[in-house]
Amino acid sequence: MPADAASPDLLTLGRRVRHLRTRRGLTLDALGAAVGCGPSLLSLIENGRREPRLSLLRALADALGADVGDLLAPEAPDRRSALEIALERAQRGPLFDALGLPVVKPSQRLPMPVLEQLVGLHTELTRREEAAIATPEEARRANTELRLERQKRDNYFPEIEVVAEQMITQAGYSGVGAVTHRTVARLAGTLGFEILYVQDLPRSARTVTDLKNGRIYLPQASTPGGHGLRSLALQAVAHRVLGHERPRTYGEFLRQRVEITYFAAACLMPRTAAVDFLQARKREKDLAVEDFRDAFGVTHEAAAMRLTNLATAHLGMPLHFLRVGDDGVLFRGYSNDGMPFPQDVSGAIEGQLVCRKWAARAAFERRDRATEYYQYTDTPAGTFWGSVQMGSASADTPGFGVGAFSITVGVPYAHAKWFRGRDTRLRRVSTCPDPTCCQRPPAALADRWAANAWPSARIHQQVLAALPRGAFPGVEDADLYAFLDRHAPQGEG
Incomplete structure (x- = not known):
């Protein structure tokens, strides 16, 4: 019988049969003659590779002076049997198969210290394998x-x-x-x-x-x-x-x-050249990620991330960065300016929904997605200014996700004066994580549709695996x- 989900029970059953047989001093031939079956079948049963019929199970119990319940008990009959079962199970798993090593048969001739060492090694290999995932x-x-x-x-x-x-x-x-x-x-x-x-x-x-x-x-x-x-x-x-x-x-x-x-x-974007460029633009009150990007021939996202490296240390300003998908999910974020990123109970921000009123999501509402989008956002942590550039990714594009996304660089209100786009009149108020801000639907819509809506949700497989x-x-x-x-x-x- 091939190893399957039932194999552990069969291994224990087999070892209980073997334990009772050897305790009574019976050979496989003698027990086979007593129950009317060949020794080869009994050997398969004792090794957990064949499930006995109920009639044979009853005959074995009678011949061994035990009850059927004794044979089916889930515990190994003794310490050695427990170790033999553990070794058998370990050598039937995919981890052992991947090692390409010969199988060691846990026979009665295998010394107890060797058996204990082998089981201990397999246990540690399994622990390390699970820890590596x-x-x-x-x-x-x-x-x-x-x-x-x-x-x-x-x-x-x-x-x-x-x-x-x-x-x-x-x-x-x-x-x-x-x-x-x-x-x-x-x-x-x-x-x-x-x-x-x-x-x-x-x-x-x-x-x-x-x-x-x-x-x-x-x-x-x-x-x-x-x-x-x-x-x-x-x-x-x-x-x-x-x-x-x-x-x-x-x-x-x-x-x-x-x-x-x-x-x-x-x-x-070497430090000296990059800092010189950024400091000059700051003096002119004309900082812009798009200019930084074009000056060094990199992507908008690379320039935005590089700004997070240099802005605080060399320009004296805190800031935040977000990459958000068109479904509002935050893929990547950085902040040292107090921007209140959404997060789960572990403190992780990846995969969380960004407030609909933040610049990173409001930019998706525009028809013109080629130019920079600027917005002030009032939050419970203060007012922040943000500059947003849109982009798109395919299945072959390195990065996060497929489809449209936004790249946002923002600063607290006091530092907006150094950036191009500071004169925008666009301003929104966000009270997230208060659910009444943008998560909870209006009461009228909820009353109309709550009992009548049944969407087919998109499953993110990476969450399950x-x-x-x-x-x-x-x-x-x-x-x-x-x-x-x-x-x-x-x-x-």
């Missing part, structure tokens, strides 16, 4: 801890700033304008890496680094000259520059992602190693 709740907690840490330090990493600016300058950056692909390639070359663009990158990987042959593989760009490939190359390099080792936990994986993204941004496991979550080793083997220099595969 990050549930969505664990991931949110790890992300929240990291966000609060970044908030405490104003999202500024001076040690990464220094090394990034030194390396990009040594690679040939002049301090003016955008960092070129050639400059990024030179930087990688100083570390012994060549950048190659391929069409068959594993779907589960953004980049692949061949440490043996000094190669960084990137996807081929759909838009030549895009910021994305320069950032991906710099992120791959950052692991080496920052001395990263293989992540041992999901929290460590997230921390490394934050650090390599920071390094890439600090290379593409554990996150991909492994040192690099979601990356399939089989695809990764096959890719590296295909592209390795001849004779190196």
Whole structure:
């Protein structure tokens, strides 16, 4: 009988039969003759691989001087039997199959200390395997801890700033304008890496680094000259520059992602040039994310996030950043200015609904989504000014979600005077998290539709499943190693 959901009960039943048989000094042949069946069938029953018919079960109970209830008891008859059952179960699971090791039969000849050690090892392997799987709740907690840490330090990493600016300058950056692909390639070359663009990158990987042959593989760009490939190359390099080792936990994986993204941004928008640009615009009271974006040839989101690194440390102003989907869900956020982000009981903000009256959602109401949207929002924590740029993402676009999204950079009212768009007359009042603000429908509509509405809700599958496991979550080793083997220099595969 194949192992299935009933196997644990059959294992216990089998061990109870074996325990009673050996206690009475019966061989398999002798017991088989007493109950009218062959010894091979009895062996399968004792090993939990065959379920006996009720008539045979009664015959076994009679022959062994026991009741049927004794045979069906859920407890193992003794310590050794419990260990044998545990070893059998461990060796029938997918974790053991993945190890590719030979099966150890828990026979009576197996010494008790060896049996205890094997069961102990399997128990520890299972514990570590389960600990390696990050549930969505664990991931949110790890992300929240990291966000609060970044908030405490104003999202500024001076040690990464220094090394990034030194390396990009040594690679040939002049301090003016955008960092070129050639400059990024030179930087990688100083570390012994060549950048190659391929069409068959594993779907589960953004980049692949061949440490043996000094190669960084990137996807081929759909838009030549895009910021994305320069950032991906710099992120791959950052692991080496920052001395990263293989992540041992999901929290460590997230921390490394934050650090390599920071390094890439600090290379593409080097601190000295970026701060000079921003300070000049502040003096003119004409700060704008779109100008910062265009000056360094990056995406609007990258420029907005980079502003969170530099604004507090070098411009003396707190601020907040949001990326919000067209359904109002907050995908990513940062704040050190007191903007009251929605959050769950664990403190996580990702996946929470943003107030409909915030600029980040109000911008979706416009027909013209190409230009910046400016708005003041009165909240229980004070008045904030926000600048919003719209965008869209497809299934092939790196980032969060599919469809339209908004990128918001905002500051408290007192700091709005430094930004373009401060003269907007658009102003809304938000009292969230008070449900009467925007969550609770008007009483008249509720009375009319509450008993007559039955929507088909969209299920977010990632909420139900554990996150991909492994040192690099979601990356399939089989695809990764096959890719590296295909592209390795001849004779190196």
